[in-house]
Amino acid sequence: MAVARRTGLVGAPLLVVAALLSGCAEPTRLSVPAEWPFDLEATPAVARDGMVVTADRYATDVGVEILARDGNAVDAAVATSFALAVTYPTAGNIGGGGFMVVRLAEGTTAALDYRETAPLAATRDMYLEPDGNPGDRSLYGPLAAGVPGTVRGLWEAHRRFGTLDWAELVEPAIRLAEGFEVHPSLNDGLTALARRIGEFEPARRAQFQGTLDQFLPGGVPPAIGTVFRQPDLAHTLRRIAEQGPAGFYGGETARLIVAEMKRGGGVITLRDLDRYTAEWREPIVFDYRGYTVISMPPVSSGGATMAEIANILEGYRLDGMPFDSVERVHLLAEAMKRAFSDRNTYLGDPAFVRMPLPRMLSDDYAAERRSEIDVAAATPSSAVGPALGPVDHGSDTTHFSIVDRRRNAVAVTTTINTGFGSLVTVPGAGFLLNNEMDDFAVRPGSPNVFGLVQGEANAIVAGKRMLSSMTPTIVLDRQQELWLVTGSPDGPRIITAVLQSLSNAVDYRMSASALVNAPRVHHQHLPDRIVVERGGFSPATLEGLRALGHAIEEESSMGEVQAILVSPDGTLSGAADPRGSGLARGLQSL
């Protein structure tokens, strides 16, 4: 479908990105603002025999170490996850959950859901205060925690696809828990944690004693360059190495979790822990301009919402629109707000809600949604509703991408929800518990911590999984060969960040670094505004968007994409998002 050109970027330099190209036939021209803080010419890590991109350099090194021992991408993902739980406590975890998308070189695809569940004692209104309003107990303290899924999930991934010994994959994390040198970003994170806990009333602060003892010894974050030791966590990891999931969901670790629940007013029981299962699911698979996108199905909203956005966008020639143009950002925002209104209404745990997924993913439905879009005016969100028809109702996360030498690929996004989760560390066990319960619609119709206004499909029910936006994604090229591995943290912005990494690669033929670095936009239906990254769009473009009726809000950064792109010569390019302090490292770097 043709779209009228509305803005030229008068005076902005045209950047010919031939040097940035990866896997593409023709150079693409981007027009970008003159003063641009986003470096599209950054050099990705390039290697032949494997690539690991994570948010933390220790975790990247662990992944590469496992690949060098000829572990496959799933082995490396298991070891990397455990390492993140030690060196990246803001999001890495054993007290949270996540999703893993796998694509083996021989073609097998799989999606593993190890999302937390609501404890059996959870009830629909458990977070409403006496005045009927949600307080902050779904965010901070032991009551905020869902039943953790990570250890069961990693075990399950290893059981199905792993090749090295389980204990060998946990061992690097044990080593790190015994001590590693504090780097500046960990010090920054723990400084923010100290500030956050300091904001609570002294009585409430007692709930976070385990966290203070473990991460802020003497009341201050460990200094840069000193060795940070987590002996309780090392013990827990040793139990997991020796006993598998029984070392977490039973025995000493389970006993310590339940003791902390009793102490701080949480409700997770031994029974909750014992009955937790990870679920294999059919990935969401959709086509975007001939590329095959493999992503996470519900209880992630990511794959389905991204598919709806992408299917709507397929009707427009984005590659003919300057990157920094009113028309491109307008169409992205219009597609996003429609898909998010469906997401927020219909999606939830497949064990509890019926979802109109085939229709949500269909080209016919995308065409209907497209026909509502006015290329010359923003549709107010109040006029955009969920449109899938009636259904018979029966800041912190982290992503990493790994490809091994055989071209098996793994995309993992894992979380304890906001930074440092519930702020509760299980005393004696040394790990933070998630605050994933806030991802439910704590009161349907009221916004959650990410401003998402969600409905009945995502209301709290005992045993149910809370809806997620995490979108680990693997893309195949037009020959059905592995092409891109991508994903991001950042709540609902995950979906739009991953979608833009896809579009940057397909429509703008960007390199791994460029597709990660390029500035992003976001719209989630409510609140009704486009969020743009500051400095990423020219004043003329922002003015043009306002003239179409869009409210604009600027933020310093959104998402943190960790991506691997396969070049036409078969080499791997890896890029860690400069918005974070991660690292891409290859095996046999070129």
Ligand code: DON
């Ligand atoms: O699963 C979700 O959608 C959220 N718990 C993700 C939270 C998140 O990404 C926070 N990150 N910065």
